[in-house]
Amino acid sequence: MDNPRPPWHPPVMLPARILATATHFPGTPRLTADLARVAMPDRTVADVEARTGIHARWFAGPDDSTASQATAAIRKALIAADMPASALRRVIFACSTGGDFTLPATANAVLDLLGLEGSADCFDLNNACVGFLSGLDVAARCVATGLGPVAVVASEMPSRHIDPADPRPYVVFGDAAGAAIVAAAEPGSAAVLASAFGNRGSLRETVHMRHASLTGRREDIVFNKSNNDITEIAMLGLGQVAEAIFAQTGLDWSGVDWIVPHQPNGAMLGQIADHFRLDRAKMIPVVAETGNIGAASTAVGLDRLLRSGQVRSGQTILLIGVGSGLSYGALLYRVG
Numbered sequence: 362m363d364n365p366r367p368p369w370h371p372p373v374m375l376p377a378r379i380l381a382t383a384t385h386f387p388g389t390p391r392l393t394a395d396l397a398r399v400a401m402p403d404r405t406v407a408d409v410e411a412r413t414g415i416h417a418r419w420f421a422g423p424d425d426s427t428a429s430q431a432t433a434a435i436r437k438a439l440i441a442a443d444m445p446a447s448a449l450r451r452v453i454f455a456c457s458t459g460g461d462f463t464l465p466a467t468a469n470a471v472l473d474l475l476g477l478e479g480s481a482d483c484f485d486l487n488n489a490c491v492g493f494l495s496g497l498d499v500a501a502r503c504v505a506t507g508l509g510p511v512a513v514v515a516s517e518m519p520s521r522h523i524d525p526a527d528p529r530p531y532v533v534f535g536d537a538a539g540a541a542i543v544a545a546a547e548p549g550s551a552a553v554l555a556s557a558f559g560n561r562g563s564l565r566e567t568v569h570m571r572h573a574s575l576t577g578r579r580e581d582i583v584f585n586k587s588n589n590d591i592t593e594i595a596m597l598g599l600g601q602v603a604e605a606i607f608a609q610t611g612l613d614w615s616g617v618d619w620i621v622p623h624q625p626n627g628a629m630l631g632q633i634a635d636h637f638r639l640d641r642a643k644m645i646p647v648v649a650e651t652g653n654i655g656a657a658s659t660a661v662g663l664d665r666l667l668r669s670g671q672v673r674s675g676q677t678i679l680l681i682g683v684g685s686g687l688s689y690g691a692l693l694y695r696v697g
Contacts, residue, residue, distance in 0.1 A: 377501035378551035378697045380444070380510065380542040382664035383437030386651075387421040387430050387518075387536050400528035409532055414627010418535025418652030420520040425536075427460045428470035431516035434540035434660075435475065438512065442542045446475045449542075450508055452483040453500060455492030455515040457655040457684065458522055460485055471514070490623050490684025491558065492656035493539065494692050497680070500543040501553040501692075507545075514540040515656035522581050530581075533626055535652030539660025551697025554677065557605035558690035559598070592629055596636050598689030599681060603637070606679065606691050614639060617693070619672065621662040623682030624648035645669070658682070672696055 393416055397409040410416060421430065431454055439446055452468050452475075454460065460467030468483035488495040493515035500511040519534035546552060599622075607613050614620075620643045624630045627648050634641050645666045647658070654661060659680050666672060674696055681691040 375501040375505040375553040376546040376548055376550070377504045377553050378544055378546035379663075379667070379694065380544050381438045381441035382539065382541045382660070382667050383434050383441060384661045384664045385430055385434040385437060385538045385540075386419040387425040387433075387538075388419050388520075389422070390417045391420045391535075392417050393532060396525075396532050400525040400531045412628060413533055414630065414649060415533060415535075415652050416649050418650075418654075419537060421518050421536045425518070426470075427456050427458075427516040427518050427538075428454075428467050428474060430518065430536070430538040431467075431471050431514040431540070432474040434516065434538035435471070435512050435514050435542075438540040438542050442510075444510065444542065446477060447480060449475075449477065449481045449510055449512050451481055451500070451503060451511040452477075453486055453496040453511060453513045454483065455486045455488070455496045455513070455656045457487065457489050457492060457517055458519060459487065460516070488558075488560075488656075488684070488690070489686045489688045490625070490655050490658065491682045491686075491688040491690040492684075493658075493660045494556075494680055494682055494690045495558060497541065497543065497692055497694075498553070498556045498558070498690075500541075501556075504543055504545045510542055510544040512540060512542055513660075514538060515660045517655035517657045519653075519655060524581055527581065533653045535654050537651055537654040537657045537661055539657045539664055541660065541663065546697055552695050554693045554695050555606045555609035556690070556692040557602045557609070558688075559601060560689070561598075561687040592632055594687060595625070595629065595683045595689075596633070598683040598687055599633065599637070599691075602681060602689050602691040603679075606681075606693050610693060612677070612693075616677075617679045618643065618676035619666055619678045620644050621659055621666055621678060621680045623658045623684065624651075624662065625653050625658075655684070
């Protein structure tokens with residue numbers, strides 16, 4: 362992580378407004394206590410919950426898919442925005458594990474489930490846990506140049522790729538989808554004030570999931586470094602993108618009104634807050650009840666924040682995250 366800084370996006374104010382957000386949880390909630398008794402019988406439930414900071418999460422049912430999950434979240438967001446699906450001009454589908462199809466893009470199934478035929482385009486986006494932020498950045502640039510409204514959805518179903526035989530991911534991950542409807546905004550109103558993204562491919566083996574066709578085994582999520590090593594790497598990535606956002610805007614952590622971080626587990630969320638000396642009253646924790654939901658983490662956190670009734674016009678929201686790849690990104694949004 363001591364390589365030269367990447368070419369951050371130049372400071373540019375994108376007139377884009379998040380009209381509405383929504384969250385969808387599939388299947389049934391699963392308690393850490395129940396999973397730990399199966400995967401970690403030699404540890405107490407209290408110890409596992411303390412180490413993960415996770416009490417529950419959802420596991421999708423056999424008839425669920427990342428496409429159906431994404432569609433449910435988008436529909437809820439459209440209702441909140443008082444907008445018909447036919448108004449959408451683009452759908453961006455983010456998923457860390459590749460969605461339901463390798464070919465074609467899973468986003469095509471989402472369009473079909475939304476009842477859209479030829480009126481909107483769509484594509485998949487995979488930037489690991491930073492996928493929703495990358496999708497928001499692309500959506501903001503789309504609507505700022507005349508293409509919109511755009512639906513951005515992160516739909517994660519890692520329960521299909523974990524097993525009790527490998528307890529570390531098994532007691533951490535959960536399923537969920539989070540969506541946002543993005544449209545053009547009047548100048549001086551809502552806007553993306555800054556964004557910054559980076560990747561370190563040399564660290565791609567830290568957390569990975571390989572195609573079964575390449576390994577002859579299940580496509581399971583694998584952790585290849587200790588929790589301490591992963592946390593150290595994550596802090597470096599988060600620090601770099603935060604530095605880039607603040608360089609573009611002249612702000613600092615204290616000058617941001619709200620912070621929505623990716624939440625890999627409760628313990629790491631606390632370490633992030635301590636490391637950067639964040640005001641926890643500005644943060645919206647969700648991981649204790651959702652588990653690690655990959656790219657959907659920031660989407661669900663943003664939805665929780667915007668629905669809390671605490672956000673005021675003109676306030677700023679910093680969405681920031683880090684994921685396997687190593688990918689890291691941040692986006693500063695001013696509420697309209």
